[in-house]
Amino acid sequence: MPPELLATLTALLRQCPAVTGRKDTRMALASATPETELDWRALVTLASAQGVGPLLAEELLSRHSGRLPSCIVTQLRAMQSAATARALMQLGELLRVQNHLQAAGVPMLSFKGQLLAQQAYGAVNLRSCFDLDLFVHGADVLRVKQLLGELGYQPEFAFLPHQEADLLRMECEYTFIRRDEAMRIDLQWRPRARHFVFPVPPEELWARSESIQLQGFEVGTFGLDDLLVILISHGAKHTWNRLELVCSLGALLHRNPDFDWDRLEATMRRVGASRMMLLAAHLAVEHLAAPVPPALAARAKADPVLVALAGECAMRWTVPPTPQPLLSTLRRHLQMRERLRDRVRHCFWLMVTPTPQDWLARPLPRHLH
Secondary structure, three states: OOHHHHHHHHHHHHOOHHHHOOOOOOOOHHHHOOHHHOOHHHHHHHHHHOOOHHHHHHHHHHHOHHHOOHHHHHHHHHHHHHHHHHHHHHHHHHHHHHHHHHHOOOOOEEEOHHHHHHHHHOOOOOOOOOOEEEEOOHHHHHHHHHHHHHOOEEEOOOOOHHHHHHHHHHOOEEEEEEOOOOOEEEEEOOOOOOOOOOOOOHHHHHHOOEEEEEOOEEEEEOOHHHHHHHHHHHHHHOOOOOHHHHHHHHHHHHHOOOOOHHHHHHHHHOOOOHHHHHHHHHHHHHHHOOOOOHHHHHHHHOOHHHHHHHHHHHHHOOOOOOOOOHHHHHHHHHHOOOOHHHHHHHHHHHHHOOOHHHHHHOOOOHHHO
């Protein structure tokens, strides 16, 4: 995809009311790319690949429908219908799981998914997501595994008991698939695996958790400060490989313009992750015009390595998604950390911590775990 197409997409998103939270924005589409030169089908394909298809459909159909070819209107309406159907199905499943766990006395928080769509964009059907992200206490994981089994879920991988014990000790999530394969749950008990340091202990996340209304139902989730830390860490883990990661962060900032950046920076600085935060802020400002303090945005822009890293992220949005080589991902992760000791720690834990795929590919005797 040509970079000009990405520029058109981000220009549309920057002035989309669902992203900015304002109804008074106006977009002269021709000012971004002349209408006669715009490849509509390629634009829709790019938006879909980058997880912002529902947002593009909302913007174009609500404010530019008279300028669209009829075949594109049909495609966008089909995209909207599919996103709405998926969102409602996931919302219903989230409530079913939440009710089942509550009945068993097991506390649970939900995050990302349709919840983030509501928090960032104001509607549950404006975010492309395909799984449920649940957060529970570490001591409850095996109990939740049993409860999910009662709802028709089974682990994605068939672990032996000692492998499962290692998973709970070293990793941060346990993936479950519903037997009809229509739903996936990522069950988490800590925000990140130990090689990817996270600045907030789980007990603090629970202490600051809150309940919000989602389509008339009460759902537990993280407080705003912690949610932003989680989104920044999640984007960094995936090296901001999709535009939607930046878009949801930018939209959340647009809806919370008085957010306390000083407190966030203090939190990130404690574990040497200020640069991770600066990269997120730079991406959100450059592509979504997010309301970031000018001094902080200037610091990000003055860091040439960080700016180059942000440019790499944006260039990847213009090509079909492909798995990145391990060394490329590692380099980007290390560039996001400002302290040498954190880079060394990251490499050490990454080298000595096997993944679930490693355990299944090369099973070891129990006494070696």
